[in-house]
Amino acid sequence: MEQAELTALLTPKGLRLLDETDAAESSSDVAAAVSRLRSAGHSPDLVSAVIGQARLRAKARAKFGTFADRMLFTRAGLEQATRLEVAARHAGRFRDAGVTRVADLGCGIGGDALGIAGIGLDVLAVDADEITAALAAYNLAPFGGAVEVRCSRAEDVDLDGVDAVWLDPARRSAGHSETARVGADEWSPSLDWVFALAARMPAGIKLGPAFDRDRVPAGMEAQWISVDGSTIELVVWSGVLARPGVGRAALVIRGGAAHELTAAADAPDAEVRELAVDGYLHEPEGAVIRARLIGEVARDLQAGMLAEGIAYLTSEAALTSPFVQTFRVREVLPLKVPAINAALASNGIGTIEIKKRGVDVDPAQFRRKLRLRGDASATLILTRVGPKSAARRVAILADRV
Known part of the structure; x- marks a missing residue:
């Protein structure tokens, strides 16, 4: 926002006009609103400020709720x-x-x-x-x-x-x-x-x-x-x-x-544990990973690490925690497209969520190689399992709990 726009906006007329202007979401909405306000005789600075603020207020509701409707913003702010x-x-x-x-x-x-x-x-x-x-x-x-x-x-x-x-x-x-x-x-x-x-x-x-x-x-x-x-x-x-x-x-x-x-300090990681079919995989929240408190969550869930240095946990017990997203394991497959496509076909999966850690795979490109047909949905987790000396790449077909 430039000083001229701010000066035009911070007047009874400018603020009243802003409150009367609906949010303009698309480019065509913006163009129509600008044309309408300019035709009504409002200055370019005021029109620019009003339209800009109307758009920012709409975006700000995600952070400020209804308070956004009486606030003013810059994009960076x-x-x-x-x-x-x-x-x-x-x-x-x-x-x-x-x-x-x-x-x-x-x-x-x-x-x-x-x-x-x-x-x-x-x-x-x-x-x-x-x-x-x-x-x-x-x-x-x-x-x-x-x-x-x-x-x-x-x-x-x-x-x-x-x-x-x-x-x-x-x-x-x-x-x-x-x-x-x-x-x-x-x-x-x-x-x-x-x-x-x-x-x-x-x-x-x-x-x-x-x-x-x-x-x-x-x-x-x-x-x-x-x-x-x-x-x-x-x-x-x-x-x-x-x-x-x-x-x-x-x-x-x-x-x-x-x-x-x-x-009090970073928590030591849990030991690596074998991933069991029909067991559970847990993905810690980002705040837990950044705080290095994965080990604390693992002990609460009676879980082990999926692999050294990989922020996934595995357990046999059906325990959940607000500090993780939990998945029930269906199948553990080699990280190879033919094996994955065969599992997708046999389960009738047409909608897939892809997650990955510890493997050099682009999920968007990998998705293009998958044959998705059917009404079922699942999550595909691409990662490593096992101790560092015997780690292997796998694709885990799972369902969110």
Whole structure:
């Protein structure tokens, strides 16, 4: 969003026009809406801003629900924003630690600040970009004096009177539309500054889930989070926000229900176990894998590793866990197309889900080689089994439990 578009939009006329404009999903819808608004005499800047916001509001409902219908966004800001249900859980940790005023340094469009203010805490929301800060101020306006928004660099903010900080250091280039990734050490503010601040006062630091875990400072809690099958972030907690005795945590949210696995440190993997036909295969959630807590889940499920270094578990017992997706094994086949096609034909399978770990196979290309005919469906898991000295490639035909 450009400054001229923001200026045109942040007026009673502009905001009223946005609320009256339906979401434009297709290119033809956009063209028709632009033509209609321009014919009504609205300026190009206002039309561009209104149509852009209408599209972003529609996309934002996945993260913000009905709150999205009164918020303003940039494309980059929406992409990077924390989902409201996750932000609310982060906010609860601040509240439970006795924090009353939080500085959100790098607030973006205000997603995390929304969660913090929503449970009654005071927030100082800061962003270095003028347009982004203006949108955050609009999104957080319903909270009145409980929220203060500033346009400033995080490093320049006076934290006197603040109990704790929330930081989302930028991992991408500046801009409102595109989000090109930057180099490993190109963070704003720098990670050295961020971690030094977290060592001085309670902090929550939002990072990408693939962040190098060896860079997490000793003594801080590392919490990986998965939502509906996607691993979305790593949060590093310090001070009173870090739970005693917890060094690693995997928070799994699916369908609104939350489950968490915690440990003092990485858990050792379980032993490799033979995969039995009519047994069960378990795929750990991404947060569990990132937190290296697969061994904890394996022991709970009375399961073993399918192979060394492969994040699949196998068990004979029909146990399930919120930390895995479970499959009942039908057949274990050699990873060869003719053998797989014969099994698909004999089972009348016309719909197949393909998953893979530890084998150099492109699932999309592999699917083209399969003969799928029939009304039945199944999952095909391409992987390795057995100890490293005798590992073999297999295709496992299975059903979701």
